[in-house]
Amino acid sequence: MEERLDFAVYEVFAQADALSPHVHVFNVLASSPDMAMALAEENFFRRAEFVSLWVVRRDQIHHIGHHDREGFKKTPKAYRTTEDYKYLRDKWRYYRDHPMNPDGSEAEGVTGDAAMDD
Amino acid sequence: MPEETLTDQEAYFLERVDRGDRIEADDWMPEDYRQQLVRLIAMHAVSEIMGALPEKEWVPRAPTLYRKLAITAKVQDEVGHGQLLIRVAEDLMRPWGKNREDVMDDLFTGRLKYHNVFHMATPTWADAGVIGWLVDGAAVITQGMSLSCSYAPYARALQRIVEEEGFHIQHGESICMALAEGTPMQRAMLQDALNRWWPALLMFFGPPEKSQLSTHQLRNIRYRIRSKTNEELRQRFFSKYVHRIWSLGLTIPDPTLQQDPFTKEWTYQQPDWDEFRRIVSNHGPRSEARLGLRSTTYQEGEWVRRTIALSPAVG
Ligand SMILES: [Fe+2]
Ligand SMILES: [Fe+2]
Numbered sequence: 001m002e003e004r005l006d007f008a009v010y011e012v013f014a015q016a017d018a019l020s021p022h023v024h025v026f027n028v029l030a031s032s033p034d035m036a037m038a039l040a041e042e043n044f045f046r047r048a049e050f051v052s053l054w055v056v057r058r059d060q061i062h063h064i065g066h067h068d069r070e071g072f073k074k075t076p077k078a079y080r081t082t083e084d085y086k087y088l089r090d091k092w093r094y095y096r097d098h099p100m101n102p103d104g105s106e107a108e109g110v111t112g113d114a115a116m117d118d
Numbered sequence: 119m120p121e122e123t124l125t126d127q128e129a130y131f132l133e134r135v136d137r138g139d140r141i142e143a144d145d146w147m148p149e150d151y152r153q154q155l156v157r158l159i160a161m162h163a164v165s166e167i168m169g170a171l172p173e174k175e176w177v178p179r180a181p182t183l184y185r186k187l188a189i190t191a192k193v194q195d196e197v198g199h200g201q202l203l204i205r206v207a208e209d210l211m212r213p214w215g216k217n218r219e220d221v222m223d224d225l226f227t228g229r230l231k232y233h234n235v236f237h238m239a240t241p242t243w244a245d246a247g248v249i250g251w252l253v254d255g256a257a258v259i260t261q262g263m264s265l266s267c268s269y270a271p272y273a274r275a276l277q278r279i280v281e282e283e284g285f286h287i288q289h290g291e292s293i294c295m296a297l298a299e300g301t302p303m304q305r306a307m308l309q310d311a312l313n314r315w316w317p318a319l320l321m322f323f324g325p326p327e328k329s330q331l332s333t334h335q336l337r338n339i340r341y342r343i344r345s346k347t348n349e350e351l352r353q354r355f356f357s358k359y360v361h362r363i364w365s366l367g368l369t370i371p372d373p374t375l376q377q378d379p380f381t382k383e384w385t386y387q388q389p390d391w392d393e394f395r396r397i398v399s400n401h402g403p404r405s406e407a408r409l410g411l412r413s414t415t416y417q418e419g420e421w422v423r424r425t426i427a428l429s430p431a432v433g
Contacts, residue, residue: 006427031426066142
């Protein structure tokens with residue numbers, strides 16, 4: 001077998017601004033991390049800006065996903081989200097117009113418009 | 119692909135493709151799918167690399183500094199596209215123990231072909247304009263289709279590429295429009311370039327299928343690697359560009375070219391398909407010169423690759 005040059009694949013991640021996460025961009029083939037960063041800049045940032053750039057050797061990345069996820073689809077989890085609490089908005093609007101008494105009963109004769117609007 | 123004799127693995131793979139799943143490099147895939155992809159993507163990669171050369175010839179001769187900067191940027195983008203695609207091809211060739219050195223060898227020995235348009239001469243500045251406007255325009259029609267390719271890494275590379283092609287096309291449009299608005303000599307230069315490029319542009323999409331799809335095409339359509347035929351893509355090109363070309367007062371060198379008002383189908387003079395086969399087998403006007411330049415540069419850069427490969431490994 002003929003001699004092969006020893007290069008490694010580096011995955012490239014870049015952060016566009018301070019509040020953004022590092023996002024996977026693409027990958028490069030390089031002989032060292034320095035070369036990988038130089039190539040990443042040349043290949044992916046001829047126009048776009050970044051504030052931070054990571055290169056990670058692909059064989060150092062631990063990964064689950066793609067085919068591993070088959071059969072692990074999530075069951076519906078509305079209770080973990082704000083999804084199930086949408087009714088609150090209508091209730092708050094109702095109590096703004098019909099505030100409760102200290103005993104929890106509904107106040108009589110108070111119109112929301114008169115009571116709340118100033 | 120006789121679908122009655124599929125293994126469970128193959129059937130599952132096709133089912134994933136059918137439901138629009140995208141395939142990743144490490145997923146199981148039929149060997150045939152891998153081969154079709156390598157064939158397509160390696161060809162695309164070397165076409166980008168060879169495609170930088172015709173316009174590179176105009177970098178030192180661009181008419182203004184602004185044009186020089188812009189065409190340099192475009193040439194650099196094309197080489198960058200080659201870099202992206204050759205990585206995608208390499209990941210697919212890994213199980214075969216092959217890498218980019220094999221791709222370059224195949225290019226130099228003629229086993230791997232590159233697009234017909236990049237074998238052509240670029241004698242004037244108008245050729246640089248027509249390449250940007252119409253060759254890149256034609257390429258985006260093909261690549262736009264391939265964005266829906268079932269192989270995810272290729273589709274991701276194309277997303278980056280197609281974004282930059284937008285600039286390439288407008289850069290070409292701007293050159294052509296400036297010439298069209300120029301002196302009679304400049305207009306004649308543009309018309310000459312269009313005459314030179316027209317047959318090559320039609321050839322770019324490949325021979326028409328005439329109701330008979332090749333085995334390669336049928337497989338690629340089955341695998342959702344491509345979704346349109348050569349002829350469908352060429353028809354799109356006509357619909358998108360013919361009126362624009364006419365609107366600059368240019369004449370398309372095909373008196374038979376016309377669109378059926380009802381079917382919207384374009385009829386046109388077929389280019390010489392034997393000539394096409396000669397060109398892509400490296401017997402075009404500039405095939406030898408450009409391959410020579412590319413392989414000399416590759417050999418001269420050998421010591422650089424060797425030196426950086428031997429630099430202390432990290433990790
Ligand atoms: Fe390109
Ligand atoms: Fe381009």
